[in-house]
Amino acid sequence: MVSVDHGLGSVYNESQLILSHLPGGIPINSFKALVVDKIDDRVKTDIRFLALDELPPGELLVNVVYSSINYKDALACIPNGNIVKTYPFIPGIDMAGIVVESRNEHFKEGDEILVTGYDFGVSHYGGLSQYARIPAEWAVKLPQGLSLKEAMIFGTAGFTAAMSVQELQQNGILPDSGPVLVTGASGGVGSVAVAILSKLGYEVAASTGKEDRREELLKLGASRVMSREEVIPEQARPLNKQIWSGAVDCVGGKTLASILSSVQYGGAVAASGLTGGIELPTTVFPFILRGIRLIGIDSVSAGMARREQVWKLLAGEYKPVMLEDMYTEIALEQVPEVVPSMLDGQSRGRVIVNLKG
Incomplete structure (x- = not known):
């Protein structure tokens, strides 16, 4: 060394x-x-x-x-x-x-x-x-x-997760609205999102491809842990059963398309990831028939006023x-x-x- x-x-x-x-x-x-x-x-x-x-x-x-x-x-x-x-x-x-x-x-x-x-x-x-x-x-x-060490435990991943949660709150997705899904939950953004949402009183479903992370995610506050396959139905449909009041998606691709088809009327999805691909195979139906919102999360170019606001949340309420x-x-x-x-x-x-x- x-x-x-x-x-x-x-x-x-x-x-x-x-x-x-x-x-x-x-x-x-x-x-x-x-x-x-x-x-x-x-x-x-x-x-x-x-x-x-x-x-x-x-x-x-x-x-x-x-x-x-x-x-x-x-x-x-x-x-x-x-x-x-x-x-x-x-x-x-x-x-x-x-x-x-x-x-x-x-x-x-x-x-x-x-x-x-x-x-x-x-x-x-x-x-x-x-x-x-x-x-x-x-x-x-x-x-x-917030200490210097805690700031880096959050880092870009935690900042992105906090921005995602804030967007859900600002779009009316509250703890009593129904379950919230977090995909890619074993990664940096996903794990912090699970912990924040749990602290705020949400019912959180955590999706991950890593079975060995189940206990850790439950410890962070997830109500249940799902496999990737459970999130994506065998047969893709423009609209599926309404399950989630909102979601924090860190995956993209077919996973995000599936989430959009399963969000409750008036719900919202905060999307920040692309590990599942950059293509989005969906239709306009979730947007025009259920009035859901897809919110893109960019943590790189966020303005300073927003940054200071989100970091204060991470130091306190979140x-x-x-x-x-x-x-x-x-x-x-x-x-x-x-x-x-x-x-x-x-x-x-x-x-x-x-x-x-």
Whole structure:
């Protein structure tokens, strides 16, 4: 395992990390980052030591305390993943950390912030690094009630799940409206959606292709766990029996089409995934005969006002009781080991990366 000594000692309070241990808030030594590079047609991922002047421009220099691994990050680590355009590159679409240098009046040294979405970890060096430099307009101040670690247990996946639940609520889907279905429930978005909906008092049916996740999903609050096959009927019909008051769909394709045909009159579906395909083999009947709504969820380009609102919900009303059971924590050096299982659909819940070492 690669390691580097910044003179930080062992475990420390997150909020005191920079101001107490790095005079002036600026590190002297190099720092660790996960770097993806391409040589000919071969993509290589390894841990490298970088200097601050190798980071891209930005108004905020941030000491990254936690990041997370998402499917998009795994794609960034392989050839033809269609994420990284120029090499070398630091992936990581999520991060939570502490501002050590600011050239923006809205942020000061010592502020705890989080970043998800925009071009972070896609065309701008991301969060799988002990330091990041970003535009100030991407940063969300950590809301009261949420730690840096908890922010990354949520990450983009939790933010997307919260946006989905909020949309259902705003479209009149309430706990007494009837059961709500969550597909892809063993993944990051799905598992957080199950936990949030359960906390809010909804009857939640969780659909997954992973039988070994049944007990975990029940523990998160699912009323019942269904297989993928139970969601998709043997014979596809434009309209099926009305079952769900609403749904959070993380799959797309035939699964989403089946859900649309089974939503109760006036119901709503929040869709954010495409693991089941990008085609949607449905008809207009669910929309014009049952008045249902299909709501697309985009967490990448959401405006700052919406971001701040949703993160406050995650810090308060939406914060699951079982949050500490929803993640696996790894070191930066372990990221390459996790990527294959994530690409194969074998990852479980959320994976966060501790960058304090």
